[in-house]
Amino acid sequence: MKAKKFVLKQQFVGFPKYSDVEIMEEELPPVTDGEFLAEAVFISIDPFIRIHPQEVGNVVMGQQVARILESKSEHYAVGNYIVGFFGWRTHTISTPQLITPDHRLPEYLIKDMDDLPLSLPLGILGMPGNTAYFGFLDICKPKEGETVVVSGAAGTVGSHVGQIAKIKGCKVIGIVGSESKGKWITEELGFNYYINYKNQNLKEELIKCAPEGIDCYFDNIGGDLSSTIISTMKRFGRISVCGFISQYNLESGFDKAPALQGYFVSNCLQMQGYSALLFVPRWHEGIAQNLKWIKEKKLKYRETIIEGFENTFQAFLDLLSGKNIGKTIVKV
Ligand SMILES: NC(=O)C1=CN([C@@H]2O[C@H](COP(=O)(O)OP(=O)(O)OC[C@H]3O[C@@H](n4cnc5c(N)ncnc54)[C@H](OP(=O)(O)O)[C@@H]3O)[C@@H](O)[C@H]2O)C=CC1
Numbered sequence: 001m002k003a004k005k006f007v008l009k010q011q012f013v014g015f016p017k018y019s020d021v022e023i024m025e026e027e028l029p030p031v032t033d034g035e036f037l038a039e040a041v042f043i044s045i046d047p048f049i050r051i052h053p054q055e056v057g058n059v060v061m062g063q064q065v066a067r068i069l070e071s072k073s074e075h076y077a078v079g080n081y082i083v084g085f086f087g088w089r090t091h092t093i094s095t096p097q098l099i100t101p102d103h104r105l106p107e108y109l110i111k112d113m114d115d116l117p118l119s120l121p122l123g124i125l126g127m128p129g130n131t132a133y134f135g136f137l138d139i140c141k142p143k144e145g146e147t148v149v150v151s152g153a154a155g156t157v158g159s160h161v162g163q164i165a166k167i168k169g170c171k172v173i174g175i176v177g178s179e180s181k182g183k184w185i186t187e188e189l190g191f192n193y194y195i196n197y198k199n200q201n202l203k204e205e206l207i208k209c210a211p212e213g214i215d216c217y218f219d220n221i222g223g224d225l226s227s228t229i230i231s232t233m234k235r236f237g238r239i240s241v242c243g244f245i246s247q248y249n250l251e252s253g254f255d256k257a258p259a260l261q262g263y264f265v266s267n268c269l270q271m272q273g274y275s276a277l278l279f280v281p282r283w284h285e286g287i288a289q290n291l292k293w294i295k296e297k298k299l300k301y302r303e304t305i306i307e308g309f310e311n312t313f314q315a316f317l318d319l320l321s322g323k324n325i326g327k328t329i330v331k332v
């Protein structure tokens, strides 16, 4: 069996380039006792791939949904589907990860999907879904009637957070980079307002949409836009720092605190960053709740599906350029 894989040729500097990666072939050895051979069905494209440390020469990191083609493991049977942290590769020989180390995303068999797409364990029913669920509820602690701002609001995590905020009875404002994204989150997902940061004055629009001020900010983007949002927050506001994608492709790095200390002091704000990995012990609680909301039609999702393993890197570039709506997935 030959596997195809994307290998990191050099570290990403600035916006990623085709010359940073290379598609290679690998002849896989026979499957031995305790192992299984899995074939990628869907590969997840995520922003963390741009910033998480990776070694040159390794397969580019990432999750996939894969089908077991051959198994010498009592835990996994041929035909089972699994979520694996196998990277950008078509075939993988692995052993079941019965206990997930706390520095890795969990690997597990997919069960109880009913008629839902098998790609969802990479999005709303997986890492991004748990990032939204735990990172919003545990950190922002939203209360009914409060005003919530979500940036990256038409992305996987942001579109999910805004809907949870609506379920909790909040007023929700989404920050997006296009009119079609804004229409989707307001007309289909129930956000109260959207602000297009590319052609509107963010501060003025925030004051119009939320003259009462902002209680919770779920931050996916960082940078100047986040500084503006934080400067309009109310006393005792809570900020969940999920990501800072606006800074990921800077060549200069990102190690400066924005000059917002005055707002933190005068408005008694709280800001907390987190990694989804913190919630690995509660992983299946998050998935079960998100699945329940989908079945109750309280939670909707959208996917941008790119066909063909060879297009995996282009899918990553498109995500970093904001061309996606909802979860970006490669259908192998
Ligand atoms: N802490 C954690 O454990 C986790 C953190 N994250 C983080 O959450 C954030 C969202 O992830 P996810 O929903 O999966 O991503 P998505 O790819 O689904 O959404 C990303 C969106 O970010 C927006 N964006 C891209 N560049 C910029 C920019 N320069 N300024 C403003 N917006 C930009 C784009 O939308 P638009 O057109 O609106 O600009 C894009 O569609 C990321 O920062 C990611 O790193 C994700 C998972 C786990």
Ligand SMILES: CCCCCCC/C=C/C=O
Pocket (backbone or CB within 6 Å): 047, 048, 052, 103, 104, 105, 242, 243, 275, 276, 277
């Ligand atoms: C090596 C595992 C990395 C998983 C990181 C998942 C959560 C972080 C997302 C940040 O964007």
